[in-house]
Amino acid sequence: METGSPRPRGFMNRFHRDYYGGALLIFIGLSAVYMGFGYHIGDLRHMGPGYFPVAVGSIIAAMGVLIAIGARSHKEIDDEYLAPEWRGWICIVLSIVAFLVIGHWGGLIPATFAIVFISAMGDKQNTVKGAFLLSAAMCLVAWLVFVLGLQLQFPLFTWG
Numbered sequence: 036m037e038t039g040s041p042r043p044r045g046f047m048n049r050f051h052r053d054y055y056g057g058a059l060l061i062f063i064g065l066s067a068v069y070m071g072f073g074y075h076i077g078d079l080r081h082m083g084p085g086y087f088p089v090a091v092g093s094i095i096a097a098m099g100v101l102i103a104i105g106a107r108s109h110k111e112i113d114d115e116y117l118a119p120e121w122r123g124w125i126c127i128v129l130s131i132v133a134f135l136v137i138g139h140w141g142g143l144i145p146a147t148f149a150i151v152f153i154s155a156m157g158d159k160q161n162t163v164k165g166a167f168l169l170s171a172a173m174c175l176v177a178w179l180v181f182v183l184g185l186q187l188q189f190p191l192f193t194w195g
Contacts, residue, residue: 056102072089122159140193148173
């Protein structure tokens with residue numbers, strides 16, 4: 036790169052990574068759509084087994100298009116100097132494990148609380164009080180959506 040160039044050092048790496056990431060999402064999304072058309076799709080009232088893969092694949096492909104288009108408009112950051120966020124990684128992995136274990140032994144509400152609380156603590160800017168309030172709100176949303184809205188038979192609380 037020549038001296039006085041308006042582009043930072045990490046520009047091309049960032050552009051290629053976002054562009055190729057968007058292309059990969061487009062490929063995955065369109066593959067899911069193609070595979071979904073091999074099944075009966077149905078309509079909104081009577082969804083067939085192919086409806087969900089086609090819908091999700093379409094959304095993934097659209098996100099890939101947006102990422103690829105927005106690849107040039109990103110604020111360039113020199114990635115070489117960014118340290119990995121180990122706290123976030125560890126909290127996300129632990130929250131998934133906690134959801135599986137607590138969901139099996141404790142039910143939907145404690146598992147939802149655990150996954151949201153532990154994941155929220157992965158962000159250095161969150162406080163314990165903020166994570167607690169977010170977890171409680173998500174438990175309410177889970178109850179409203181899954182129990183009242185969809186009328187699924189999830190055990191809210193189980194002991195053992």
